[in-house]
Amino acid sequence: MEKTYLVLSCGKVFEGVSIGGPSDSTGELVFTTGMVGYLETLTDPSYAGQIILQTFPLIGNYGVIPDDFEGACFASGYVVRELCPHPSNFRSEYDLDRFLKERHIPGICGVDTREITKIIRESGVMNARICKEVPKDLQQIQDYRVEEVVAKVSRKHPEVFPAAQTETYHVVLIDYGAKMNIIRNLQKRGCRVTVVPHDTKAEDILALRPDGIMLSNGPGDPAENIFEIAQIQKLIGRVPMFGICLGHQLTALAMGGRTMKLKYGHRGGNQPVKRADGSRTFMSSQNHGYAVISESMKGIGQISYLNANDHSCEGIDYPDLNCFTVQFHPEASSGPHDTEFLFDRFLAMMGGD
Secondary structure, three states: OOOOEEEEOOOOOEEEEEEOOOOEEEEEEEEEEEOOOOOHOOOOOOOEEEEEEOOOEEOOEEEEEEEHHHOOOOEEEEEEOOEEEOOOOOOEEEEEEEEHHHHEEEEEEEEOHHHHHHHHHHHHHHEEEEEEEOOOOHHHHOOOOOOOOOHOOOOOEEEEOOOOOOEEEEEEEEEOOOOHHHHHHHHHHOOEEEEEEEEHHHHHHOOOOOEEEEHHHHHHHHHHHHHHHHHHHHHEEEEEEEEHHHHHHHHHHHOOOEEEEEEEEEEEEEEEEEEOOOOOOEEEEEEEEEEEEEHHHHHOEEEEEOOOOOOOOEEEEEEEOOEEEEEOOOOOOOOOOOOOOOHHHHHHHHHHO
């Protein structure tokens, strides 16, 4: 077993054992609290440019199941306490170490993930490097930035997914790093889904004559997506619209709101969100490091959901524009299905309700 190191930009060094690809890698170190769903996490394009740390101590015990992938793996690295070398699951095709090696994703195991998580919670998200030798100068690690990642993860060409049953509606999904389960949730509700690249012009989207438009999740700082924001400004109010995660943030920016970077973000399948009126709380799956500033939306949209822990904005309604957006993931995968009803709300809007 080859010795490797996780070096944080604050100077803290953790020694462990190398897993995955052989190369060194720098990224933004984030933690996710999911007890299951490591495959969905690794294949979520929203982790582009980031080193993922799993807080749950044993990872890989049910192997690799390609049918559960959400997309390609764009992570910069992977950190676990213990990696299971011999998975046991009738659906498993191979082990997680092979998954990482085939995709050239470097990783480290045998480190104290609890201590690292506490450092991030207290100091905030920071950069890190997985490497074979500890660098003498941390400047390269400290200077790293996650930039222009939406273009990296988005599809390059349109793709059509037929409805799983009798077709009722046609939805255009703008791919900023879309998870497959968004598509699956629309398909099983009778929607034909046309997925278009992130840089598709509003005029070309409207030319497809969609009954509704979905804005997907995705990675990075929402404010840097100037072109994408401009297209949403042209689309909103034209047809029913539903935005998730990055799509939620981009819509707020298009309407004149502002976003901010969270101290350590919300990642995992146990994130509580409550209706703004306090009538009910839901468990949700989340993966984001930015949030819409609620105060910036006064007079623009109606805050519909709040994070039950830090009260950050988790949802906005634009009733006069036939549009609503949420910060969390109603498609779950993996995670609770508490908020999957939002897809039904979107269908009702396309039906004129």
